Amino acid sequence: MADYCLLFDCDGTLVDSEPLLAEVLTETFNALGFPFVPEDYMTRYRGTAFPTILATLEAEHGTLSDPRRDAAMPAMRERLYARMDEGVPRIDGIFEAIKQLPYPMAVVSNGPLEKIQRSMAASGLGDFFGEHLYSAYDVGHHKPDPRLYQHAARAMGFPPERAIVIDDAAVGVDAGLMAGMPVIHINHFPETETTPEGATAITHMRELPAAIERLTAGR
The missing domain is CATH 1.10.150 (DNA polymerase; domain 1)
Known part of the structure; x- marks a missing residue:
């Protein structure tokens, strides 16, 4: 496991x-x-x-x-x-990054489940996540409430300290930190946005595998 x-x-x-x-x-x-x-x-x-x-x-x-x-x-x-339905582009580099990651993965979103499902189908990323799609509308807690990420970690069978959050938005980064999880902030706007203390910042998904390797090696 x-x-x-x-x-x-x-x-x-x-x-x-x-x-x-x-x-x-x-x-x-x-x-x-x-x-x-x-x-x-x-x-x-x-x-x-x-x-x-x-x-x-x-x-x-x-x-x-x-x-x-x-x-x-x-x-x-x-x-x-x-x-x-006309198509949803992937974040640059995410497909190549995910292929390198030998971990169970889930999508955890403030959006409704149908939107998550459509995004996965339209982007071609659905096979990486299967049925592990968690919506705030179903769980009853929206980010920055940490309980959405905590629910997803439990559903995946992992304690918070071994569930790594990858999120671009401040509400998600804050939710992951409050949940007691290691957090990687994909900062698309490094000139104007600051990564909170306690989170790991990356600016491109090509950096994701190395960032996860550093986090897991240090724990």
Whole structure:
């Protein structure tokens, strides 16, 4: 049995879907009358669950009626899935990196299970993870709550200290650290983002196998 498992975030870590998501969120929130541009997602809300973003916008700009609020997320998902079905690009270097990793692996995402499944199918990464797909919507806890990653580690049969988190977003890095797990931060924006103390920073997925080797050798 392997000594460690790997818990990957999905958007921005495995698949390069965040620019697409930012565009769809902009369309959705603008249709609801909220000011929102793609940069808002990328700089303020990256990795944050849709209900949390919507609640923040309502607090800042006014409350929606219940029917409009209830319809918002289904409308956003419909737009997003239609675009995803046209193809979802992988994060550069992830396919080559994963092939080198002899560990059990899971996807752990703030997104719904259907979105994770579509991302894996559209990107060609699904075979690496099988059924080990964990959604915050099913578990009932969204990052930065550490319980999502803790749930995934238990489901994989590993204690927290032997479940390595790989995540690009601050909410995911924080969740992994609070869960007591070794964390690798794939920092796509090193000029503007700082990797928290206690996490290991990489800037390209080609660095991932060596980073994991260093973490596992040091424990």
